[in-house]
Amino acid sequence: MLELRDIHHRWDQRPLLDGVSLRVDAGRxxxxxxxxxxxxxxxxxxxxxxxxxxxxxxxxxxxDLTRTPPHRRGFALMFQDFALFPHLDVQDNVAFGLVEQGVPRREARERARALLERFGLGAHARSRVAHLSGGEQQRVALARALITQPRALLLDEPFSALDAALREQLRAEFRERIAEAGMAAILVTHDEAEARAMAQQGWALEGGRLVPRW
Structure with a gap:
């Protein structure tokens, strides 16, 4: 379970977050x-x-993880630009987090290939990410996030660059993977339809405070 407790933060001398508390259970x-x-x-x-x-x-x-550095929290953060490594092929993009954790490169690549097969991307394992479509790149980003078995997944506008049909398809896929992996997930979005399609609970940030939406 991920909890944010009484978070206060200022930006440009004004309160941006004014006592925000949030709880996210595993798999939700x-x-x-x-x-x-x-x-x-x-x-x-x-x-x-x-x-x-x-x-x-x-x-x-x-x-309490407040003073724990990002790489020791066991969380995965995904941005809208995917942040894939253009100099690595698909397989090594997915394996990267495991290699950073000390997993031998051969084993990391085997695990990456197995996950890519599950995501329908096995045929692209040795491709450069630039050769993939936007939806395929997003699946690679999700596979890279999940392969390290993160405790929480933090998503910042992950589908904003994709067309409507692909966004709808990936929403369902992400929801399924999050539940399957038992992770706590936070989705930041401006799109309420997307939020309702993926999340069991929704909040709006207004004036530095959380307001329940559903």
């Missing part, structure tokens, strides 16, 4: 809606450890 997705600049992405970065709150704390399964 919570959506964060709100206008541009409302603090959605900042809250996600605080959960990831990229930013530190002025007050408040981040917890996971009863442990």
């Amino acid at each position: 997705t919570v959506a964060l809606l709100g206008a541009s600049g409302s603090g959605k992405s900042t809250l996600l970065k605080i959960a990831a450890g990229i930013e530190t709150p002025e007050r408040g704390s981040v917890w996971f399964d009863g442990a």
Whole structure:
């Protein structure tokens, strides 16, 4: 279970997050809606450890992670631009996190290929990511996030660059994978239809506070 407790943060001398508390259970997705600049992405970065709150704390399964660096939290963060490595092929993009954790490269590649097969991307394992479609690149990004078996998945507008039909398809796929892996997930989006399609609970950030949407 991921918890954000009484998060306070200022931006340009104004309160951006004013006592935000949020709980996300394993295998469930919570959506964060709100206008541009409302603090959605900042809250996600605080959960990831990229930013530190002025007050408040981040917890996971009863442990305080507020001062724990991002690479030791066991979370995966996905941005809208996918952030794939153009100099690596698909297989090595997916294997990257395992290699960073000390898994031997051969084993990491075998595990990456197995996951790519599950995602219908086995035939592209040795392709450069630039040769893939937008939807295929997004699946590679999801596979890379999941292969390290993260405890939480943090999604920042992950489908905004894709066309409507592909967004609908990937929403269902992400929802299934999140439940299957038993992760706590936070989805930041401005699209309420997308939020309702993926999340069991939705909140809007308004004036630095969370307002329930469903």
